[in-house]
Amino acid sequence: MTNIGIIGAGMIANVHAEAAKAVGTNVVCVFDPRESKTNEFAKKHECDVASSVEELVARDNIEGVVIAVPNDQHAPLAIQALESGKHVLLEKPMAMSITQCDEILAARDASGKVLQMGFVCRYSPAAMKAKHLIEDGTIGDVLDVQATLVRQRGIPGIGGWFTTKQRSGGGCLIDIGVHLIDLAMHITQKKSPINALGKCTRAFTIDSYAYEEMWSTPVKDGTFDVEDRVRAIISDSSGTTFQYNVAWATHLPEDTLQDGLLIEGTKGALVVDLWADEMTLGYSEEGNPKDKKITFDVTEAWDDAFQGEHKAFADAVTNNAHTATAGTGEDGRLVQMVIDAIYESDAQCRQVEV
Ligand SMILES: NC(=O)c1ccc[n+]([C@@H]2O[C@H](COP(=O)([O-])OP(=O)(O)OC[C@H]3O[C@@H](n4cnc5c(N)ncnc54)[C@H](O)[C@@H]3O)[C@@H](O)[C@H]2O)c1
Structure with a gap:
């Protein structure tokens, strides 16, 4: 044990x-x-x-x-x-x-x-299925990934450390954008980002944001000096593009929010909801567009993912080595490079090298 x-x-x-x-x-x-x-x-x-x-x-x-x-x-x-x-x-x-x-x-x-990074989304059953399908060549060479994570009211502890740049390093990008950035590179195995164009903005203030119970206690006289939304495009040296749309909070109605990954390849495309038990595969048959559902086993996707992360850590501790899915320190550093480039691009209002 x-x-x-x-x-x-x-x-x-x-x-x-x-x-x-x-x-x-x-x-x-x-x-x-x-x-x-x-x-x-x-x-x-x-x-x-x-x-x-x-x-x-x-x-x-x-x-x-x-x-x-x-x-x-x-x-x-x-x-x-x-x-x-x-x-x-x-x-x-x-x-x-x-x-x-x-x-x-x-x-x-x-x-x-062993240093294992807490990139828990890698263990979502949908993420693992998508990675296998890409490895199998089901959608051909990956051309583009659109990754979206937009919460309607999900600013964690507004006014507290999460929204204080000195303590967090940034807002929704470094908080939840990290998951998407790591996941997109992990699933596609395209890990050579070359440039980034990003824009960080803020729509809410401590006073204009009404709070939901699950995101801990707001600090009314606290600090909110980080972004609550970010849009970014990253180009990989392989030619693949990654588009990120991340927000902690939005005025958009809940039924318009569609989180997940749209992964498009030369032979097909995947519509991936990280916390679902099925995904859609788009493909073509004799030139005509077709799609079908692909199902896989899920108990409770969030629990499955954290348990997967802990199984991997227990294995790593026992064998003093990483399992294939586990995020390494090098993966963590790569994600940090992309984040830093997006923040730099935002500050300079231009595309920058990663
Ligand atoms: N993987 C995920 O999906 C996920 C989800 C939420 C948070 N996180 C990450 O987990 C970390 C914690 O987030 P949280 O939501 O639990 O925050 P939190 O504010 O609920 O908890 C952080 C705790 O750390 C304690 N702490 C501060 N300095 C400490 C120190 N030197 N030694 C020991 N404890 C200390 C605080 O007192 C607090 O109780 C953050 O880095 C966050 O980005 C990851």
Whole structure:
């Protein structure tokens, strides 16, 4: 059995604990500077409370740690855990700059431990099916991917760390855009982005945004100095284009929002809803357009994905090596490069090199 500690006891740490336990991993201990959160977490998941990060990563009874803390803490804590000889499952985004990514990679290499990125969408049953279909040649060579993730009301903790650039590194792009950017490159295996054109904007303010229960508590006098929407086009050296449409919140009616991936190839196309149990394949028969549904097994796609991530981490800890689906540190760095290029393109109002 794999034994892990969790650093952070917030929203996603609880999801990790449930998923880890579901696949037979033992959640041994947790640390969060917010004592009430830590105690609540420890009671719920029946684990020990560590008194500090130092104490948690020094424990002999854990082999790995999950890092589920605000983005500005990713690099220092990942480095600390790796230097203490622990395998690390690091939540996305990898860090807030390429320099920090390189520091994490150097710590990983010096430690000889596994660094797995929390690119959980890779394990959605639909994403795995789409990747297999592309590998099989079902749609030919991939020409274009349109990836959309537009929430109607989904600004996490508005006014808090997520919407404070100094702590998050950016808004919806670095928060949820990272998932799409990684996924599109992973599914298509087109991993040589060459240039980026992006525009980041903001439609909402703390006062103009009414809040939904699932996105934690708003901070009324807090900070909101990041984008809530982004549009970007990335060109890959293979000629493939990636278009991203990401927003934390929108005025568009809910029934007009169509999240997912439209993947178009030379022989066919896939319409992929990441959290569904079927997708549409478009193709042509004697030159005429045809389409059909492709179904696959899903229990509960979100749970399946987090459990897949934890199975992969447990395997990595046991074998000291990555499984094929797992996001690596290099993948995290590549996504950071694309994000940085989109922010730079927005700042300079022109296309930039990745
Ligand atoms: N994979 C996903 O789909 C997904 C979803 C949500 C969040 N995330 C990522 O997970 C991370 C956490 O997000 P969240 O929604 O759980 O945020 P959150 O605000 O709910 O929780 C973060 C917790 O980290 C704690 N913390 C801060 N500094 C710490 C430190 N030095 N040591 C230990 N704990 C510390 C905070 O007190 C807080 O309880 C973020 O990086 C976010 O991008 C990923």
